[in-house]
Amino acid sequence: MAKWDNMLSMLWMLRSGRKFTAAQIADSLEISVRTVYRYIDALCASGVPVVAESGHDGGIRILESFRETPLFFNSVELKALVDAFKFAQGAGYPYAEELESALKKVENGLHEEQRHDLSRQTSGMDVISPVRPPSVVPLLRDLEEAAKEGRTVRIVYRKANAEQASERAVDPYGLAYDRNEWYAVAFCHRSQAVRTFRVDRIARLEPTETRFETPERFSASAYFRDQSNRGREADGPLAVIRIEGEQDVLNEVCGHWHMRHYLTERTDREARFLLDVPTMNKYLPTYLMSFGTAIRIREPLELQRRIREMAREIAQHYEDDAD
Known part of the structure; x- marks a missing residue:
């Protein structure tokens, strides 16, 4: 451990209010007693009031006043x-x-x-920011403030592929960051239901004087999970789906808006999901076919068999055209 990390660790021990002997500190930090005294001298020179008391009830402690100072970090x-x-x-x-x-x-x-x-x-790590409209940050602030105050807002919102934006009043319950996008989860007065709104599609936002109560223990992330569960075809029976592939391909499979909620186990080479059989049969064959030979279905055999059948049907379709 680096010198400054050891000194901070010793400072944390002393901030507890207890007295320690130099031997106890040395044993805890795996350093020598001589080094402990060097650190005490360095701390005192930095203005930390460390006191070393001799005698039967003696020990090393720190003055009460210093224990109220701001936190230190290693x-x-x-x-x-x-x-x-x-x-x-x-x-x-x-x-x-x-x-x-x-x-x-x-x-x-x-x-x-x-x-x-x-x-x-x-210096070795950076995060590449996606391109966002400059208006997103003030919109996020306004939405969070409205959620905190329980204030209804009026928004002009454009749905994906919609020709025109529409105006509606919403009660913002909370914000969620999902798949590199910000979403507001809100009760929509027009549809009389809770909906999600992508923040970058909000063209304008105005607060109103109307107030609302957020449902008790509401969670935006839980709402997203519930919406995914509602997309299931049935409650059961459940099937374990085991998929092999390269890491980047599995990342794409596991990151799918629906699939990620059913992920139960993940390694660099394999992903396991738990999903009801009707939903699996209805949606997964077509979706997983799009990855071609980049993935391999290991379980269940029923899904593996259905994908083989679809591949044969496609091959036969083009063979017929060739004739």
Whole structure:
């Protein structure tokens, strides 16, 4: 463990309010007692009030006043914070600027050696942001604020492939980020049902004075799962579907809006799903056929047999044309 990580770990131990002997600290951090005293000197020089008391009830402790100071992070935690900011920024998180400001405050409190180490550790990873309309960020802020306040909003929304946008009043229950897109899950007054609206398709949003109550324990992610479950043909019986393929192809199969809800196990070479047989028979043969020889169905034999039949029917169709 790096020097600064050891020092921070020791600081966390002392912040607990307990007294420790140098031997206890050394044993916990797997360092020498001499190193413990060097770290104490370094902490004291940095303004941390570490007190070493001798005698039967003595030990190393930290003054009460310092235990109320802000949190400290080790190098891996700092890297995780920076990387999380990159993902948030790439996803179009509406408070990315505030997150960046908070992160800078943390970085400003670092020692020069820590800042250099953090820059080195985080320079190897970037998140490529998808192209988004500039209006998405303020829309996300407005929708989240409306959800928090329980305020109905009026939106102008354009459905996919629709020629014209339509206006409607909605009660935004929550936001969800799914497949690189932001969605608002809201009660639509026009259809009198809960619907999902892709935020980048909202042309205009205006708050109203109307108030609403969000259903108790509502979860946008749970709503998406429920919608997928409703698309099933029947409740059972269930079949285990085992598919082999290259990692990038399996990523595409597992990322399908419907299939991903039934994924039960995944490795680099195989994915397993649990799905009811009627839905499997109705939707999967055609969908999985589109991957050609890039995947192989291992289970169930019924699905494997149906895909073979479809392949023969297609081959026969073009053989007939050749004649």
